[in-house]
Amino acid sequence: VRNLIFILGDQLTWSLSSLEAADPGRDIILMCEVIEEATYAHHHKLKMALIFSAMRHFAIELREKGFDVRYVHLDDVDNTGSFTGELARTVAAISPKRIIVTEASEWRVLQAMKPWKSAFGLPVEIRPDTRFLVSKQDFQTWTQSRRALTMEYFYRDMRRRTGLLMNGKDPEGGRWNFDADNRKPAQADLFRPTHPRFPPDAVTRDVLDLVERRFPRNMGSTAQFSFAVTRSDAQKAADAFVRDFLPDFGKTQDAMLKEEPFLNHALLSFYINIGLLDPLEICRMGERAYREGHAPLNSVEGFIRQIIGWREYIRGIYWLKMPGYEKSNIFEAKRPLPDFFWTGETDMACVSSVITQTIKHAYAHHIQRLMVVGNFSMLAGLDPYAVHEWYLAVYADAFEWVELPNVIGMSQFADGGFMSSKPYAASGAYIARMSNYCGGCRYDVSKKSGKDACPFNALYWDFIVRNADSLSKNHRLAQIYSSWGRMSLEKRKAYRNSASKFLQKLDDGERV
Ligand code: FAD
Ligand code: DLZ
Ligand code: SF4
Structure with missing residues (x-):
């Protein structure tokens, strides 16, 4: 009697705990491409293609080692579209003795695993993910x-x-x-x-066709695909x-x-x-x-x-x-994401550059994610849940377990400081110092307020003042609040006016 070993799309390794003591002569392996996973976020095309192609290549390796692999393609006519549905279909087809799986890396999928034991009337062994150093x-x-x-x-x-x-x-x-x-x-x-x-290669080219055909409206293009799989x-x-x-x-x-x-x-x-x-x-x-x-x-x-x-x-x-962390929103920020998050079409050269690069490569490095797009989102009071959904979709490395704390905790400070001792908020001066974006920008980073001034400058102070209830007791921000206190009334007013005009334009869907 056989074990059914279920391998998920982010578990593509021989050292996986569910494969420990696996026997090619006895066990059967299930891997499946399912629409539920392809659509729980608006994944970038390159991200989806990477995962499907790497899954297909790992299935080939498993077969080469003699394993019996049941691989369900997204387009298979009988595909039920969910992990639980595909498991049910396989259990009915092969009557395994038990199911073995390595715990899902994400809360949502681990929850889906928990009822399997009673649903299938079989022992289900959920093994720890030993790819991490710390349990x-x-x-x-x-x-x-x-x-x-x-x-x-x-x-x-x-x-x-x-x-x-x-x-x-x-x-x-x-x-x-x-x-x-x-x-x-x-x-x-x-x-x-x-x-x-x-x-x-040919396997990847099939996947690229599939992704373009089934998800034509998702971000990006597969034309530039060059990931290792x-x-x-x-x-x-x-x-x-x-x-x-x-x-x-x-x-x-x-x-x-x-x-x-x-x-x-x-x-x-x-x-x-x-x-x-x-x-x-x-x-x-x-x-x-x-x-x-x-x-x-x-x-x-x-x-x-x-x-x-x-x-x-x-x-x-x-x-x-988890659960609940995804709903953190200490600043009660509610603004929806501006359209330029999907097109890169904004006059802010830094934001435009990082988003355009994200659309092209499904990649931005840490400081671009944190201090350009993340910083802008927090300063502009964008809804942190919407920001989280965006990050989960657009980067090829985005899985909720790693994306969510980076976005909600580190970049948006939406958890009120559970993870970080102060918000990663910065005005244009930081971006000017660390990049060469400002030279080609229609805004002037050295101007503090007014319509040509870098929006980060006024938004920074607006963020600090608007959220004083949550932040002013933070001793790491004491100096910032005292600088604000020392600023002339006129200067303060200019900052707040500039910020409010900018945010109004954002809300009206005007180009910024
Ligand atoms: P490098 O800069 O070369 O770093 C080397 C390695 O360190 C990375 O490959 C990664 O494994 C690890 N690493 C570095 N920083 C982090 C971090 N903060 N958290 C976890 N691992 C880290 N990383 C993801 O893997 N998936 C995400 O969805 C993700 N979302 C992010 C969202 C925001 C808002 C921020 C600020 C960071 C996010 N990160 C995420 C962390 C980090 O930006 C990426 O891991 C990194 O940019 C990946 O590129 P790299 O391999 O070139 O990394
Ligand atoms: C992200 C993703 C996508 C797009 N598609 C699949 C899939 O079809 N099959 C699969 O096994 N995994 C996929 N994944 C990864 C999962 O959504 C999820 O991130 C992992 O299973 C960890 O919880
Ligand atoms: Fe970004 Fe401001 Fe520099 Fe323009 S001037 S690139 S908006 S930091």
């Missing part, structure tokens, strides 16, 4: 006994736990964090290597990152250039999140590059911190706060 339980334990959930302390524990960049009990280089050496602006560099591209190609992308980009990763991590959307970033999150790459293995590759003298400590430490620090911490927060 949900361990994270919860870490949070007890703490007043503030500071990522930096969590990260230090992860360094100790993994031994990454450790010298016995001490951090390599005598410090845990080398960010003071990072955060530099960048120059366009014609000699910067280009990130590898992976031309579509197998573990071996994703590994090539990781090798190229460590070789060509990691050495300067730290220095340019926060910089933004309109000509270079990728700079020295890894472009690996999409592969890590669906299982093609193992996060710890990538960190070990980074550490090796440091030990061999190929990459400096500030870069390698920064990179490793993003993965064993931020990525794990974010996942911990998600499971701690």
Whole structure:
């Protein structure tokens, strides 16, 4: 009698807990493309194509290893359209002894798994997802006994736990964090290597056709598809990152250039999140590059911190706060997303550039997501739930467990500071310092108010003042409130008038 092993679209790895002790001669594997998953968000075409193609390639690998794989295509006539429906159909067809699955990474899907046992009258083994360093339980334990959930302390524990960049009990280089050496602006560099591209094979081309045919109105175009869709190609992308980009990763991590959307970033999150790459293995590759003298400590430490620090911490927060976290809205912001979120058509050169790049590549790097689109959304009082839905749709690496805390907690501060000690709010000066967007903008970043002034300047102060009830007791903002207090009445009025005119234009659907 057979086990039915159900593998989801972001579980494409041999080291998956549900595949432990799997027997090709006995067990059967189910994978399915279903309309419910394709439509719960308005996924970017490139995101959907990546997931379907990587699923199909993983099914081929499983078959090559002798597994009996039941692979349901989106277009199959009998496809019921949901995980539960497809499982029911398979159970009826093969009468397995039990179902084995690795827990879903998202709350919504895990909820759908819970009734399976009673629905099918079979044992259902939901195994933990061992691709993360920290279990949900361990994270919860870490949070007890703490007043503030500071990522930096969590990260230090992860360094100790993994031994990454450790010298016995001490951090390599005598410090845990080398960010003071990072955060530099960048120059366009014609000699910067280009990130590898992976031309579509026949399997991927079928998927691209499918996505264009079934989802013609979703964001983007599949014409430029160049993602890796197998573990071996994703590994090539990781090798190229460590070789060509990691050495300067730290220095340019926060910089933004309109000509270079990728700079020295890894472009690996999409592969890590669906299982093609193992996060710890990538960190070990980074550490090796440091030990061999190929990459400096500030870069390698920064990179490793993003993965064993931020990525794990974010996942911990998600499971701690779900369900309900998605509805957080401390500022009671209600404004719908402007149309330019779907077209990039705005005069704000920074926002336009990041959204246009997002439409083209289903990618923007961290600071573009946080300090351009995220910052604008929070300053303009956009509804955080709508902002969350947008982020979940448009980035190829977006799965709710990682997207939601980054958006609701880190970027919108909608949770009132559960995750961050102060909002990531900034005026145009920050964007001008870290990018080359402002030079080509119709707005003037040095002007504080009036119709040609950079909208971020007035919106920043409007945000601070409008939300004083929620923010003015935050000691990290004390200086900001005292600057406002010292400002002349006239100046304050000019800021608030400018902001209010801008927001009115936004509400009237006029071009801004
Ligand atoms: P790099 O900048 O090269 O970083 C290396 C790796 O570190 C990434 O591949 C990723 O695995 C990890 N990492 C870095 N920062 C974070 C973080 N804050 N949270 C989790 N992992 C991190 N990341 C996603 O994977 N999916 C999302 O849907 C997502 N949504 C985001 C939304 C907002 C508003 C913000 C501010 C950040 C979001 N991030 C998300 C985090 C981060 O922006 C991306 O992981 C990163 O840009 C991916 O590109 P990269 O591989 O080139 O990363
Ligand atoms: C994002 C996505 C999409 C678009 N389609 C599928 C699918 O057809 N089949 C599948 O198994 N997974 C898909 N996914 C990923 C899931 O929506 C979800 O993110 C994961 O199962 C984790 O909960
Ligand atoms: Fe963005 Fe303001 Fe600079 Fe224009 S001037 S690019 S709106 S920060």
